[in-house]
Amino acid sequence: MTAPVATEPRASADTFVPKILVFSTNNISDPGIDLAGSAHMHYSPGVRVIGLPCTSGVRPSWILHALESGFDGVFVASDGDECAYLHDCAKRSSRIMSLAQTAMRERGIDAGRLRMAAICSVCSEPFTKHVVGFAAALVPLGPVMATKAAAGTGAQA
Amino acid sequence: MTETMVPVGGPEASARRIGVYVCHCGGNISDYVDVEKVIADIRGAGDVVVAKTAMFTCSDATQQEIVADIQANELDGLVVASCSPKLHTYTFRGVAARAGLNPYEYTQVNIREQCSWVHTDDTQAATAKATALVNAGIGRTRHTTPLVPLVVETLPHTLVIGGGIAGLRAAIGLADIGLKVTLVERELALGGWVKDLGTMYPHNRNGRELIDSLIAGVKRRPAITVLTGAEVVGKAGSFGNYRMSVRIGDPGSASIEVAVGSVVVATGFDAYAPADGEFGFGLDGVVTLPDFKAMVDSATGPLMWKGRKVRSVAYVYCVGSRGTGGCAGQACSRYCCAATVQTAVQLSGLDPAIGQYHLYRDMRTYGKFEPLYTEARKAGSVFLKFDNDMPPAVETRPDGRLTVTVTDLLTERTELAIPVDLVVLVTAMAPRANDELVKVLKLPAGADGFFNEIHPKLRPVETVVDGVLIAGACQGPKTSSESVASGLAAVTQSAAVLKKGYTELDPLVALVVPEACTACGDCLTACPYDAIAMTQEGDRHWAVISAAGCKGCGGCVPMCPESAIDLLGYTDAEVTSMIESLAEVPA
Numbered sequence: 041m042t043a044p045v046a047t048e049p050r051a052s053a054d055t056f057v058p059k060i061l062v063f064s065t066n067n068i069s070d071p072g073i074d075l076a077g078s079a080h081m082h083y084s085p086g087v088r089v090i091g092l093p094c095t096s097g098v099r100p101s102w103i104l105h106a107l108e109s110g111f112d113g114v115f116v117a118s119d120g121d122e123c124a125y126l127h128d129c130a131k132r133s134s135r136i137m138s139l140a141q142t143a144m145r146e147r148g149i150d151a152g153r154l155r156m157a158a159i160c161s162v163c164s165e166p167f168t169k170h171v172v173g174f175a176a177a178l179v180p181l182g183p184v185m186a187t188k189a190a191a192g193t194g195a196q197a
Numbered sequence: 198m199t200e201t202m203v204p205v206g207g208p209e210a211s212a213r214r215i216g217v218y219v220c221h222c223g224g225n226i227s228d229y230v231d232v233e234k235v236i237a238d239i240r241g242a243g244d245v246v247v248a249k250t251a252m253f254t255c256s257d258a259t260q261q262e263i264v265a266d267i268q269a270n271e272l273d274g275l276v277v278a279s280c281s282p283k284l285h286t287y288t289f290r291g292v293a294a295r296a297g298l299n300p301y302e303y304t305q306v307n308i309r310e311q312c313s314w315v316h317t318d319d320t321q322a323a324t325a326k327a328t329a330l331v332n333a334g335i336g337r338t339r340h341t342t343p344l345v346p347l348v349v350e351t352l353p354h355t356l357v358i359g360g361g362i363a364g365l366r367a368a369i370g371l372a373d374i375g376l377k378v379t380l381v382e383r384e385l386a387l388g389g390w391v392k393d394l395g396t397m398y399p400h401n402r403n404g405r406e407l408i409d410s411l412i413a414g415v416k417r418r419p420a421i422t423v424l425t426g427a428e429v430v431g432k433a434g435s436f437g438n439y440r441m442s443v444r445i446g447d448p449g450s451a452s453i454e455v456a457v458g459s460v461v462v463a464t465g466f467d468a469y470a471p472a473d474g475e476f477g478f479g480l481d482g483v484v485t486l487p488d489f490k491a492m493v494d495s496a497t498g499p500l501m502w503k504g505r506k507v508r509s510v511a512y513v514y515c516v517g518s519r520g521t522g523g524c525a526g527q528a529c530s531r532y533c534c535a536a537t538v539q540t541a542v543q544l545s546g547l548d549p550a551i552g553q554y555h556l557y558r559d560m561r562t563y564g565k566f567e568p569l570y571t572e573a574r575k576a577g578s579v580f581l582k583f584d585n586d587m588p589p590a591v592e593t594r595p596d597g598r599l600t601v602t603v604t605d606l607l608t609e610r611t612e613l614a615i616p617v618d619l620v621v622l623v624t625a626m627a628p629r630a631n632d633e634l635v636k637v638l639k640l641p642a643g644a645d646g647f648f649n650e651i652h653p654k655l656r657p658v659e660t661v662v663d664g665v666l667i668a669g670a671c672q673g674p675k676t677s678s679e680s681v682a683s684g685l686a687a688v689t690q691s692a693a694v695l696k697k698g699y700t701e702l703d704p705l706v707a708l709v710v711p712e713a714c715t716a717c718g719d720c721l722t723a724c725p726y727d728a729i730a731m732t733q734e735g736d737r738h739w740a741v742i743s744a745a746g747c748k749g750c751g752g753c754v755p756m757c758p759e760s761a762i763d764l765l766g767y768t769d770a771e772v773t774s775m776i777e778s779l780a781e782v783p784a
Contacts, residue, residue, distance in 0.1 A: 057322075059780065061776065061779060061780075066282075067651060067652055070281075070283075071281075071283060071652075073310070073311060074281045074283065074307070074310035074311065075310075076310075076315060077281075077309065077310030077311055077312075077314035077315045078310060078314065080314055080315070080317060081315060082315055082316070082317070082318065083315055085312075085316045085319060085322035085323055085325070085326045088326065088329065088330065088333075088779040089307075089311050090333075090772065090775055090776070090779070091282070092751060092767055092772075093705075093749055093750050093764070093767070094750040094751055094752060096750065096751065096752040096755070097750060097751020097752055097754045097755065097764060097767065098755065099754060099755050099760070099769065099772075100755060101760070101769075102772055102773070102776060105773060105776050105777075106776045106780065109776055109777050109780040110780035110781070111776075111779075111780050121643060121644035122643065122649070123641075123649075124641050124649050124650070124651050124660065124661045125641065125661050125748055125750035125752065126641075126725060126750060126752050127641060127642060127725070129752075132752060132755075136755050139755075161652070161653075
C-alpha cells in the first residue's frame with residue numbers, strides 16, 4: 041500500500057481560499073477539465089466540479105443556491121459553439137447567466153462572482169488559467185458569506 | 198461548523214442503504230489523498246452501510262467484492278470514488294446490474310483527474326476536497342430512483358444519404374455485413390466530386406475509375422437499392438424504426454416511405470465560392486482549384502487558355518480558409534495543400550517548361566503527402582510564403598495577362614510582381630447548403646456549418662440524434678481516403694446497433710411534473726428535437742416529453758418558469774444536494 045505523501049498545506053489557516061463551483065458538460069468541457077488533471081496541472085482545491093449534459097440545462101437557481109451555500113464564485117465551463125445538442129447553446133447559456141446575475145444583484149451578491157467561458161474537450165490549459173484567474177479575482181471580493189452578512193446588516197440599519 | 202458524525206454502518210434507521218468505495222488507484226489517488234481519512238470523515242446519515250477503500254476498484258476481485266457486499270447488505274445505492282466517469286461508468290453500472298441493483302442507483306465520483314492529480318502539492322486540502330466530492334456523491338445517491346433503459350426494436354436496414362465516395366463505400370460495407378441499404382443521391386449520377394477527378398493523390402489513381410469500381414460493387418449487391426435524383430424530405434418514428442420520406446424527382450413529385458433502423462449522412466461539401474474581386478476572382482484567367490484541376494485532368498499536353506498557351510500559373514493558397522484576406526472561414530481545409538502540389542506535379546508532367554508559383558501561408562502536405570511537396574519543387578515549382586497581414590494582390594495588365602504581387606517572407610519580405618497567364622485560387626471545402634435536410638434530420642451543425650459528431654475521438658461518427666450517423670466531408674474537410682474511413686466507421690456503428698435487433702436507450706431524459714405544469718407552452722419551442730408536446734385530460738392541459746425523442750440535454754429545464762421540468766440523473770434534488778455537500782469544508 042502506498043503511504044500518503046505528507047506535505048505542508050500551501051495556505052495557512054487564515055488565508056482566504058475562494059471556493060468555486062464549476063458546472064461542466066459531460067462530453068465537452070469535463071473531458072477538458074479531466075485533461076488538466078492527466079497533465080498534472082494545478083489549480084486551487086477550492087475548485088469543485090459538477091458535470092451536466094449541457095450548459096443550457098443549468099438552472100439559475102442552482103447558481104444562486106451555490107453562492108448562498110458558501111461558494112464564493114460559480115464558473116460555467118460552457119460548450120460554446122461545440123454543443124452537440126443545441127445549435128443555440130451559447131445564446132441559451134448567456135440567457136441563464138443574465139437571469140442568474142439579475143437575481144444575484146437583487147440579493148446583493150457581486151455579479152463578478154459568476155463567470156462563463158467556453159472550454160473545449162482538450163482545453164486543459166485554458167481551464168486552469170480561467171479558474172486560477174477567477175480565484176485571484178475573488179480574493180479582493182472576500183468570502184461570499186461575509187459580503188452577504190455585511191449587506192444584510194446594512195439593510196437593517 | 199459543528200457536525201454530528203454518524204459512524205459508518207451506524208444503527209440508525211434510514212430509507213437508503215448505500216455502499217461507498219474509495220479507490221487508491223494504486224497510488225494515483227492515495228499518494229495525494231488520504232483515502233482512509235476520507236472513509237473516516239464521510240458524513241453518513243446512517244444510510245452509508247458499507248464504506249471501504251480498495252487498491253483498484255475496477256479490478257475483478259473488487260468488482261466481485263462489491264457484488265457480494267450489495268447482495269449481503271441489501272444495498273440500494275452505490276458510490277464509487279475513483280477516476281473520471283468517462284472511464285468506468287459502464288463498468289460499475291455492470292457491477293450494480295450483476296448484483297441485482299438498478300444501475301442508475303450508482304454514482305461515480307471523480308477524485309483522480311479532478312482531485313488527486315491537480316492537488317499533488319497539498320494532501321490536506323486534496324483529502325478535504327475528496328471527502329466533499331464523496332459526500333456529494335452520497336447526497337446525489339440518496340435521491341436516485343431505479344430507472345429502466347428504453348428497449349426499442351431495430352430494423353436491419355440503413356438509409357445512406359449521399360452517393361459520393363463515402364456513401365458508396367458505406368453502402369457496400371453495410372450490404373456485406375448483412376443489412377439492407379437504400380442509397381439516396383440528389384444528383385442524377387452517383388459519384389459525387391470524385392467521379393469528376395482524374396489523377397488523385399497519393400497513388401495517382403483515377404477518380405472516375407475509383408467511382409466506376411464502387412458503382413459496379415453496388416450493382417452486384419441486391420441488398421442495395423439506389424434512388425438517384427431523390428431527396429430525403431421527411432423523418433418520423435424514433436431510433437431503430439425511422440420512417441423516412443424520400444421524394445423522387447423535382448419538388449412536387451411523389452414521395453415514397455422507407456423504414457430504416459439507422460441513417461448514414463454522407464452529403465459531402467461544396468467548394469468555397471470566392472466573392473467577386475476576392476484575389477482577383479472575376480478577372481479573366483482567375484480560376485478556382487476544382488475548375489483548374491478539371492482543366493489539367495482533361496489536358497493531354499500544355500494547357501491552353503482562350504487559344505493561348507499557358508506559360509505560367511500562380512496558386513494563391515488558403516482562399517476561404519484560415520481567415521485569409523479576411524474571409525469568414527477560419528478552419529484549415531486540410532486537403533488543398535496536397536491537392537494543389539499534386540496538380541502542379543501533374544501539370545509539370547504535361548508541360549515541363551511551365552512556370553508555377555505557389556503563394557502559400559503554411560505548407561500542410563501532412564503525413565504521407567510530404568513527398569508530393571518535394572516532388573513539386575524538383576519539377577520546378579517555386580514556393581513563396583506570404584503573411585496574412587500582407588495578402589497577395591491580383592491585377593490585369595494592359596496586355597490582358599495577370600500580375601500577382603506578393604511580399605515573400607522567405608526572401609526578406611521582398612515584394613515581387615509575377616506576370617502569369619493563370620491564377621488558381623486554392624479554394625477551401627465549404628459546408629454544403631442542406632438546410633432542408635438539417636431541418637428534417639435535426640442534424641447538429643457547428644458554427645462553421647459542418648455537422649458535429651458527439652465526440653471527435655471516442656464517438657466520431659455518431660450524432661446526438663440516435664441512429665443518425667455522419668461520414669465524409671459533411672463533418673468537415675477530409676481527403677477521399679479519410680471520407681471512406683469514416684464511411685466504414687458508420688457501417689460498424691450501424692451494425693453494432695442493428696444486428697442485435699434491439700437497442701437500449703439511456704433513460705436519463707427530461708420529465709414534466711404534471712402537477713406543477715401550467716401549460717404555458719414555453720417549453721414547446723425549447724426542444725429542437727420536437728420531443729415536447731401538450732396533452733390534455735378533460736379541461737386539464739399539461740406538457741409531456743417523449744422519452745424516445747428526448748436527447749437528455751436538459752435545455753428545456755431552465756426554460757420552464759414553473760421549474761416543472763426535471764432531467765433524470767440531474768434532478769433539482771440531486772444537484773441541490775451535491776451543491777450543498779461540495780460547499781462544505783469537511784474535517
